[in-house]
Amino acid sequence: xxxxxxxxxxxxxxxxxxxxxxxxxxxxxxxxxxxxxxxxxxxxxxxxxxxxxxxxxxxxxxxxxxxxxxxxxxxxxxxxxxxxxxxxxxxxxxxxxxxxxxxxxxxxxxxxxxxxxxxxxxxxxxxxxxxxxxxxxxxxxxxxxxxxxxxxxxxxxxxxxxxxxxxxxxxxxxxxxxxxxxxxxxxxxxxxxxxxxxxxxxxxxxxxxxxxxxxxxxxxxxxxxxxxxx
Numbered sequence: 001x002x003x004x005x006x007x008x009x010x011x012x013x014x015x016x017x018x019x020x021x022x023x024x025x026x027x028x029x030x031x032x033x034x035x036x037x038x039x040x041x042x043x044x045x046x047x048x049x050x051x052x053x054x055x056x057x058x059x060x061x062x063x064x065x066x067x068x069x070x071x072x073x074x075x076x077x078x079x080x081x082x083x084x085x086x087x088x089x090x091x092x093x094x095x096x097x098x099x100x101x102x103x104x105x106x107x108x109x110x111x112x113x114x115x116x117x118x119x120x121x122x123x124x125x126x127x128x129x130x131x132x133x134x135x136x137x138x139x140x141x142x143x144x145x146x147x148x149x150x151x152x153x154x155x156x157x158x159x160x161x162x163x164x165x166x167x168x169x170x171x172x173x174x175x176x177x178x179x180x181x182x183x184x185x186x187x188x189x190x191x192x193x194x195x196x197x198x199x200x201x202x203x204x205x206x207x208x209x210x211x212x213x214x215x216x217x218x219x220x221x222x223x224x225x226x227x228x229x230x
Contacts, residue, residue, distance in 0.1 A: 004042075004099065004173060004174060005099070005173065005174030005175070005176055005177070006039065006040050006041070006042045006099045006100075006173075006174050007039060007041060007042060007049075008041070008042040008043050009041065009042075009043055010041055010044070010047075010049065010067055010076065011062065013039050013040075013041045013048075013049035013065070013067075014049050014062035014063070014065035014067075015062045016039060016049075016175055017037050017038070017039060017049050017050070017051060017065045017175070018060045018061065018062050018064075018065060020037050020102070020175050020179050021037055021051055021057045021060055022057055022058065022060070023179065024037070024057060024102075024104060024179075025057040025058060027183065028106065028107070029104040029105075029106045029182060029183065029186060030057065030104055030105050030106070031105060032056060032057075033053075033054050033055060033056055033057070034105040034167075035102075035103050035104045035105050035167065036050065036051045036082040036084055036087075036088070036101075036102075036103045037050070037051050037100070037101070037102050037103070037175065037179075038050035038051070038088045038100065038101050039099065039100040039101075039174070039175050040092065040098075040099050040100065041067070046069055046070055047067055047068065047069055047070075047075060048067070048068060048069075048070070048088065048089075048092060049065050049066070049067055050065065050066055050067075050068055050081050050082060050085065050088055051065060051066075051081075051082050052064055052065070052066050052077070052079035052080060052081060052082065053079070053080050053081060053082045053083050054080075055079060063077075063078070064077075064078075064079055065077070066079055066080070066081040068081055068085065068089070070089050070092050070093050071089065072085050072086070072089045083142075083143040084103060084142060084143050084147075085143075086143070086144065086145045086147070086148040087101065087103055087147065087148045087151070087169060088101050089148075090145065090148040090149065090152075091148065091151070091152075091155070091171060094152060095155075095171070097173065097221065098171045098172070098173070099172065099173045099174045099175075099177075100171070100172050100173075100174050100175040100177070100178045100179075101169070101170070101171050101178055102169075102170045102171075102172075102175070102178040102179050102181070102182045103167065103168070103169050103170075103182075104167055104168045104170070104182045104186070105166075105167040105168075106167070106168065106182075106185075106186040106189075107186075107190070108186055108187075108189035108190035108192075108193055109162060109167060109168040109185055109186050109189045110166075110167055111189070111193060112136070112162055112189050112192075112193070113136055113162040113163055113164055113165060113166055113167060113168070114165055116136050116164055117136065117162075118133060118134065118135045118136055118162075119133055119134045119135075119162065119185065119188060119189055119192060120133040120192070120201070120203050121133040121203050121204045121209050122188065122191070122192055122195070122201050122202065122203050122204065123188050123191065123204070124204060124208075124212060125184050125187075125188065126184055126185070126188045127204060127208075127209050127212040127213060127216075127217065128212055128216040128217055129159060129160075129180055129181045129184035129185075129217070130158050130159040130160045130170075130181050130184065130185065130217070131157055131158045131159055131213055131217045131218075132157070132158060132209055132213060132217075133203070134154065134158050134160050134161050134162060134185065135154045135158075135161055135162070136154070136161065136162040136163070136164050137150040137151045137153075137154045137161050137162065137163050137164060137169075138150045138164055139164035139165055140164075142166060147163065147166075150163075151163070151169055155169070155171055159171055159172055159177065159178070159181040159217070160181045160182060160184075160185050162185075168182055168185050168186070170182035170185065172221075173220070173221050177220060177221075
């Protein structure tokens with residue numbers, strides 16, 4: 001594993017994707033075969049390791065993880081990659097600073113995505129993990145280039161966004177960062193929906209949002225991978 005947290009070899013990348021795929025299932029961020037994870041491979045800059053399609057996470061083995069190039073062509077693997085591969089490859093081509101991507105279907109985040117709600121910066125943790133409040137990308141059919149393109153703007157200065165009528169997409173300089181962002185989005189979305197039952201939900205003051213971004217979110221990108229403009 002490199003200092004940036006990006007796995008150096010194909011095997012390391014496959015093992016890491018399996019580890020975090022099982023965590024997705026254990027922490028109820030996905031159900032059965034929903035969602036997907038990918039990571040760049042340090043020794044092969046033009047290749048990424050990604051979860052296969054229609055394969056239960058609790059049965060995944062490292063050899064099941066597919067190696068693809070940035071155009072989505074399979075270069076190693078016996079299974080088909082996830083049908084939502086464009087969410088991954090388009091982001092990697094457009095964002096050299098992105099080292100990993102996590103796509104989840106978790107209950108509270110899906111509820112917000114279904115209603116087209118944005119998630120405001122109501123808690124410190126959301127700002128630290130994602131850079132501030134997050135928005136919902138416009139609707140597009142799943143597994144299309146259009147859905148991937150619609151995430152570009154919501155992710156420009158954030159580590160996550162919601163996908164309208166779908167779920168959550170999180171990015172990071174490595175898998176740990178992207179996975180943490182996806183987890184925090186689900187927790188804060190759940191808190192937000194519960195709090196709304198009692199009225200308007202106060203947000204973290206604007207000056208503190210910027211301070212947390214500067215002190216916690218931006219350094220995580222800068223120290224774990226290529227620079228990320230805020």
